[in-house]
Amino acid sequence: MARWEEFERSAPEIAEGGRKLIYQYGIGLGFLATVRKDGGPRIHPFCPIIAVGGLYGLLVPAPKRADLIRDPRAAIHALSPEDVDDEFYLQVRARPEPDLAVREAVAEVYRSTGGNTNDTEMLFEFDIERALLATYKQRGDWPPLYRKWAAPGG
């Protein structure tokens, strides 16, 4: 597993393409898939935040947060652009980050993109196991150019 900054150093083109897709609407946007208690999948939108060398999420009390506390395995997918079907996908593991200085630094980055924070949120860092960037020449083009990355030892 790797922090975002390690992934970025190892695969700069994939990380740059991924960052653009995450932040294509200004604020970071994506879908977060987690594992329900019964083993089935859950998926909801959230706001990924790239800050202080890591990939983070500030999660309010909700089923997906309880999922991550029970089972850290998760998957993240950037939202699709309006004009083409480019994809950025991450297989990750979530880790609660209790450090208040880190939380404030991440929250500051989040607020700078238009996000709102509150005291009920818990900060998670997502360590990256695998990344996939798919780019298309145009909508309807197939197959896309796939670029993949896996963390050393992953």
Add this chain to the structure above:
Amino acid sequence: MATWAEFEAAEPAIALDGARLLRPAGDGIAFLATVRGDGGPRVHPVMPVLAAGRLHVFVVNLSPKHEDLLRDGRYALHALPPATGGEEFYVTGRARAIEATARRAEVVAASGGRLGLHDFESLFELDIRRVLHTVWANWGTAETWPEYRKWRSRR
């Protein structure tokens, strides 16, 4: 589990909003979460199609999510949020591979001929267990809160 038509008969207002957000005529994007072989989650975009009163997706037959659905049919599907934000539509249930050529032809037609034209696109029906529609009141402010409408199949 229920078909879309059964869900629609039970909760027509939620189904109307769901169809508006899913745009299930083969031109709307939704995100499908599946269960990987190791039990972790996977998520990728799909284009849902409503045909014959049932919800469907085509999945490339060499893709990992195709393998996931054949091994463990449990899925979660979330509509792409509208550009204005503040609204969500979410469905969970089980996916079943559909081999019948007549159904496939109906789904292809319902997609306006955009989807399912290739042999590598496998057809799945998404049976519905739970539905969640969310409107975020005060969207875009620090004081936003969710207003939920839920439905669950009794079968």
